[in-house]
Amino acid sequence: MPLLVLPATVLVLLLLVTPMAGLFRISLNQYSPTELMVAALSGENYLNAIADPFYQKILLITVGVALGCTLLCLALSIAPAYWLARMESRWKSAFMILTLFPLLVGNVVRAAGWMALLNTDGFVNAFFGLFGLGPFQLLYTPLAVVLGTAAVVLPYMILTLASVIESVPRQTEEAAANLGARPLTVVRRVLLPQAAPGVLAGSVLVFIMAMNAYATPVLLGGPSFRMLAPSVYDQFVRVGNWPFGAALAFVLLASTLILSLLVSLGLARSLRGKTK
Numbered sequence: 001m002p003l004l005v006l007p008a009t010v011l012v013l014l015l016l017v018t019p020m021a022g023l024f025r026i027s028l029n030q031y032s033p034t035e036l037m038v039a040a041l042s043g044e045n046y047l048n049a050i051a052d053p054f055y056q057k058i059l060l061i062t063v064g065v066a067l068g069c070t071l072l073c074l075a076l077s078i079a080p081a082y083w084l085a086r087m088e089s090r091w092k093s094a095f096m097i098l099t100l101f102p103l104l105v106g107n108v109v110r111a112a113g114w115m116a117l118l119n120t121d122g123f124v125n126a127f128f129g130l131f132g133l134g135p136f137q138l139l140y141t142p143l144a145v146v147l148g149t150a151a152v153v154l155p156y157m158i159l160t161l162a163s164v165i166e167s168v169p170r171q172t173e174e175a176a177a178n179l180g181a182r183p184l185t186v187v188r189r190v191l192l193p194q195a196a197p198g199v200l201a202g203s204v205l206v207f208i209m210a211m212n213a214y215a216t217p218v219l220l221g222g223p224s225f226r227m228l229a230p231s232v233y234d235q236f237v238r239v240g241n242w243p244f245g246a247a248l249a250f251v252l253l254a255s256t257l258i259l260s261l262l263v264s265l266g267l268a269r270s271l272r273g274k275t276k
Helices: 002-027 046-053 053-086 093-103 107-118 122-130 142-165 170-178 183-194 195-211 215-221 227-239 241-275
Strands: 031-032 035-040
Touching: 002 241, 031 046, 031 241, 035 241, 046 053, 046 241, 053 093, 053 142, 053 183, 053 195, 053 227, 053 241, 093 142, 107 122, 107 142, 107 215, 122 170, 122 227, 142 195, 142 215, 195 241, 215 227, 227 241
Parallel strands: none
Antiparallel strands: 031 035
8 A cells, every 4th residue: 555655645745845845945045136045044034024014914815815705605605516416417417517617717817807897887887887876996906806716716615515415314404394494594503514524625625725816816906905925926026035935935825724724623613513
């Protein structure tokens, strides 16, 4: 058995661990306007990234967007995931493919579509205009970033939930309904606690992807809206401060891992509480 996993282990070490080790070494160097990067072993870049109020605000915005996307995707995915899981039609595979179909379109193309929808002269404001409302400033706002990012990651949440709901016995829902539970109560007290692994896995997956989103925040948030992933890009490409950009990348990685763990623990505790 160890020999079977050896090729995969070597591949992971080569493609993931080795580049990250090199990036970590770069993060310990110092930036020089003339030499760009001076070899050193300093944690100054990490201290600057953590203590600077500007990047503290960016981190809070990033976490807020990721949490908003996670909650929105969870709320929107329960119904279609349940429908897919309980479907017994021969067209089930076709609907699964349709759920995956948006992933075939690039993030930039989808962001461009959201820009057309949310623009001052776009469809959404035109619809509100029929009722004498607006126009509203929807584009280049945090709301636009949350909606656009949620649209990108929603299929992952739907399919993750659907795969777990399929394993939940339908008889438990029928028993709860026979005892007088309303449909929403059945979902909240019976279905979701049994589908807790799917809720946790989907939420963590969506949270990680939203934390590291790049194209959607740049296009829908505008130049004044800042998240950590675009800030890392700016440090590497526009500023040329590779040590600080590498430190920001590891701050983003550490924040994503810690917050993903907290999100999973919080959801697990919440779902356990609903079963009592």
